[in-house]
Amino acid sequence: MNMDYQARILLVEDDASQASLLTLELRRRGLEVLALRSGEEAIKVLDDQAFDLVITDLKLGGVDGLRVLQAAKKAQPDLEVLLITGHGSVDSAVAAMKAGAFDYLTKPVEPEELGIVLAKAMERRRLLGEVQRLREEVKGKYSFEGIVYASPSMRKVLDLVQKVAATEATVLIQGESGTGKELIARAIHEKGSRRTGAFVAINCGALPEGLLESELFGHVKGSFTGADRNKRGLFEEANGGTLFLDEISETTPSLQVKLLRALQESEIRRVGDNHPIKVSGRLVVATNKDLGKLVAQDKFREDLFYRLKVFPIQIPPLRERPEDILPLAEHFLRKARKKIGGKADRFAPEAAQALRSYSWPGNVRELEHAIERVLIMSSASAVRLSDLPPEMQQSSGPGVSKAAAFSANLEEIEKRHILEVYRSCGGNVAETAKQLGIGRNTLWRKLKAFGLGAQ
Ligand SMILES: Nc1ncnc2c1ncn2[C@@H]1O[C@H](COP(=O)(O)OP(=O)(O)OP(=O)(O)O)[C@@H](O)[C@H]1O
Numbered sequence: 001m002n003m004d005y006q007a008r009i010l011l012v013e014d015d016a017s018q019a020s021l022l023t024l025e026l027r028r029r030g031l032e033v034l035a036l037r038s039g040e041e042a043i044k045v046l047d048d049q050a051f052d053l054v055i056t057d058l059k060l061g062g063v064d065g066l067r068v069l070q071a072a073k074k075a076q077p078d079l080e081v082l083l084i085t086g087h088g089s090v091d092s093a094v095a096a097m098k099a100g101a102f103d104y105l106t107k108p109v110e111p112e113e114l115g116i117v118l119a120k121a122m123e124r125r126r127l128l129g130e131v132q133r134l135r136e137e138v139k140g141k142y143s144f145e146g147i148v149y150a151s152p153s154m155r156k157v158l159d160l161v162q163k164v165a166a167t168e169a170t171v172l173i174q175g176e177s178g179t180g181k182e183l184i185a186r187a188i189h190e191k192g193s194r195r196t197g198a199f200v201a202i203n204c205g206a207l208p209e210g211l212l213e214s215e216l217f218g219h220v221k222g223s224f225t226g227a228d229r230n231k232r233g234l235f236e237e238a239n240g241g242t243l244f245l246d247e248i249s250e251t252t253p254s255l256q257v258k259l260l261r262a263l264q265e266s267e268i269r270r271v272g273d274n275h276p277i278k279v280s281g282r283l284v285v286a287t288n289k290d291l292g293k294l295v296a297q298d299k300f301r302e303d304l305f306y307r308l309k310v311f312p313i314q315i316p317p318l319r320e321r322p323e324d325i326l327p328l329a330e331h332f333l334r335k336a337r338k339k340i341g342g343k344a345d346r347f348a349p350e351a352a353q354a355l356r357s358y359s360w361p362g363n364v365r366e367l368e369h370a371i372e373r374v375l376i377m378s379s380a381s382a383v384r385l386s387d388l389p390p391e392m393q394q395s396s397g398p399g400v401s402k403a404a405a406f407s408a409n410l411e412e413i414e415k416r417h418i419l420e421v422y423r424s425c426g427g428n429v430a431e432t433a434k435q436l437g438i439g440r441n442t443l444w445r446k447l448k449a450f451g452l453g454a455q
């Protein structure tokens, strides 16, 4: 069987000898198998584990195979289920196919037959994954190490992440509070060759100078009251990995001098020690201040600033990339549902509109917290406008004239329609324009405005 990845299979079979035969056969094909003896157990496991395929006996002691199938589809709609039926129970096999089983095998299961059906199931899974990926790509929205976005400006940020990850350069990440600076810092670490090393983060604004210095550089026994043993600093901990200094603007001038020296010489000295120690971690620093401005005001050392800004990344505030708001809101809604439960799994159109027009002064972090609260408030399957905090309701309510709201809706509808057709034409512009009955240039212009097409 030809598979590009190690698939994980859930096998549910109450007959012990049948179960061990199948398990052996599956493992022989290089598949990972979790074999369970009852439908009850299977349903529990399906709730919190991911599988690539479920193989279940139709007739089980308590909860039967059909119920397992339903639970599998509910937990993971694209999960394929293969049923095993007793000899002659063709009727129930037909019922199973109707209920959405991928295929069925009759007992006793022949290895060749099993192989053929498995290969088919895996191929289908691979194709589904491919289609999904292409769809996301057409939408201009995909997930980069858990980073959700749809805007061209964030795409540019991630292009920079990709580029710098491959180098050793020091990175300066600037952006308002809550824009995702730490997330980007982690992405740089994860994408780079130092991902096998540690990612060590420290907030420079959270500690007084002396403590910060000994945290960063370490100290030797007796160097100050309370230093009762030698201690490695974070620069050493991050050797071969990434050291992330958050709120770099909060460091004192004397610490800035020490940082500069560490950067220039790739070596540090522990507090109370003159002996230099080589360090080799990559440095990523972040700030929500405008460092250039602080330099101009003599509040940050210019020489350190130039050392740090070798590779600057600016994360735009959320209000400047409204395309990201709904994808992020949907992402946080899914996340919150997993964490705290709740009914709502989407946003009503007025609520979505309100989220889009709010200014998000606390950026993505504010959005994340707002969605958690909203999920607790909401009682219907869609989040309604009235479930949102008052300040957000206003931004699409009385604050905006009816006519403006209406034309915003029209734009939404037009955009959705165009994208729908564009997608169904497989991204072919000439064909899409023809179907929509508009000129090709008009379509290009619109696609560009949506962040798609000619960029
Ligand atoms: N594009 C994104 N996709 C998914 N989650 C995001 C995105 N941007 C930010 N987040 C989430 O928002 C929260 C805030 O992000 P993060 O802590 O990285 O921001 P920050 O810029 O470091 O904030 P601060 O300046 O307050 O330290 C985190 O929970 C993070 O996972």
Ligand SMILES: [Mg+2]
Residues within 6 Å of the ligand: 181, 182, 246
């Ligand atoms: Mg942060």
